[in-house]
Amino acid sequence: DAGVIQSPRHEVTEMGQEVTLRCKPISGHNSLFWYRQTMMRGLELLIYFNNNVPIDDSGMPEDRFSAKMPNASFSTLKIQPSEPRDSAVYFCASSLNGRRDEQFFGPGTRLTVL
């Protein structure tokens, strides 16, 4: 059984460019989460989707960040325009509705904004 899939695994871009991160949750999982991990701030929840609907986006740092979930098997996190301080590892996680707090993480995307 495949776990959470993320792409790309590494992204290097220049300040001002648009970045799109992709996630495929575990099949059958109804909840999807985007996290950001940095040394300074640890793991931060950016946004939470349930049944493809954004439920909590209070962690999205600013309007430059947006996330979508057009169907149950795909989600994107977009940063436009990107800034050096966005450099971090971005994780996607998923869980079942009945156990939304039992979250399984993808391999992450390491983003570097120059």
Add this chain to the structure above:
Amino acid sequence: GENVEQHPSTLSVQEGDSAVIKCTYSDSASNYFPWYKQELGKRPQLIIDIRSNVGEKKDQRIAVTLNKTAKHFSLHITETQPEDSAVYFCAASQGDYKLSFGAGTTVTVRA
């Protein structure tokens, strides 16, 4: 909101010895406490969890204990091996979707 504190921040143990990591939480409504292991450059992996209706749970060499009265929970690793070297995160949840993570403990197992 929930505040989870984790100690120690770093832990070095001799192979074969035990390792203990402790976490405290602030919200008495929290009822789910997972532990994640993150190896260098890898994803956080759920290794064990406990819900508030039990006080202890074991899985081979790892165990978690929970004291709801004192609002703290601990991870115990026995007979440590080099592959146990990683960063370990505790977390707490009120049974909804939001996990509050501790700052992490870097465990180094010396051969």
